[in-house]
Amino acid sequence: MTQHTIGTREEWFAARLELLEAEKALTRRGDELARQRQALPRVRIDKDYRFETEAGPASLADLFDGRSQLLVYHFMFGPDYSAGCPSCSSTADGFDPIVVHLAHHDVTLMAASRAPLARLLAYRRRMGWRFPWASSHDSDFNADFSIWFTEAQQRAGDVEYNYRHEPVFEWRPDAEVGGLTAEARIAAMCGTHVPTFHRDRPGMSAFVLEDGVVYHTYSAYARGLDDLWSMYQWLDRAPMGRNEHGVWWRRHDEYSDG
Template identity: 60%
Template sequence: MRLSAIADGFNGIVVHLANHDVTLTAVSRAPLAKLQAFRQRMGWTFPWASSAGGEFNYDFNVSFSEEAQRAGAIDYNYRRGGFVMDALPTTGPVAEFAAMSGTDVPTYARDRPGLSAFALEDGVVYHTYSTYARGVDGIWGMFPWLDRAPKGRNEAGGPWWRHHDDYGRG
């Protein structure tokens, strides 16, 4: 759910980034065929890669094993524990987001939002930046608009966003 709301803003900026020698690529752990089908449903054209079977998401601390979760050994947003999704069992918005995503809370909580930047120089890839949790809000296209609206994000009622093709479906 998070990525879909964030990704709705990617199509329009990809060309601008490319003309500044920047490539935007989304990465998810789902199998590529599933990502491509969802991408087509949403009408997205930006590059989207699958890290299924690889360590990319784990290496950048946005995905966690079930064992690490049980042991309370999750390092996310530059600290160990203390994040709302670390307190299992979780109720409220986290449980609602898990249900909206078609999974249970522990599984949902093992994947979290993050953004990383890399530079390629002389054939070497350098990791130059990462941000997590609320640090990702800056690329979430609707947030700057809502943050300036009279009621702001109006988050008090729990999960409030949907896949863009789900609005009006009850």
């Protein structure tokens, strides 16, 4: 167990002021990074991506739902999954409260996954969510935005994720918990095995619609999504921090006292 200093209120206050300066510097750096994101070159989208939505077949432009900005969360839910990724599910638990605010600020927030629409909507009902969710099942969308890869790509070491090249797929050396690696436990929670689970990846992408033309402006993956996973923003401020030993989180309806 980590040993922590026990001090007086005066000592705490002095240390807190020192930390405050570091936090302010991080906030200012975050503001600058946001400006850099918004200044990235925009890439015109000419491919006709097709989606299935509750309103019927849709193009990428249709997903904007009358607004000029679109934020898509690439939710890990492949056609071979029996349930959505529990990590993505934890992230998505924070979507509903902000969807309405973003909508009134000219931004549509939605999820997109490769699983058929009926399975996505059934899972959404189970989770009690309301945010819009589109199926990209018959589209190149996931492949083109580097969040889905084929078995052939895995075997050939031809996977580019999070802006870097990955080696030929191997089981990661996670610490074993309950006889399974952390990855294997999460894959099992989705009703699949690690290689299949790993062909879908998490991410988010941003788009803007101008004069009827869609432009891609930004995408983030892996730890680049940490700020969107609100659970961790709270844990980082808790006395013990993330304090993780393997996979501890569940879907919100799977905790024993849920």
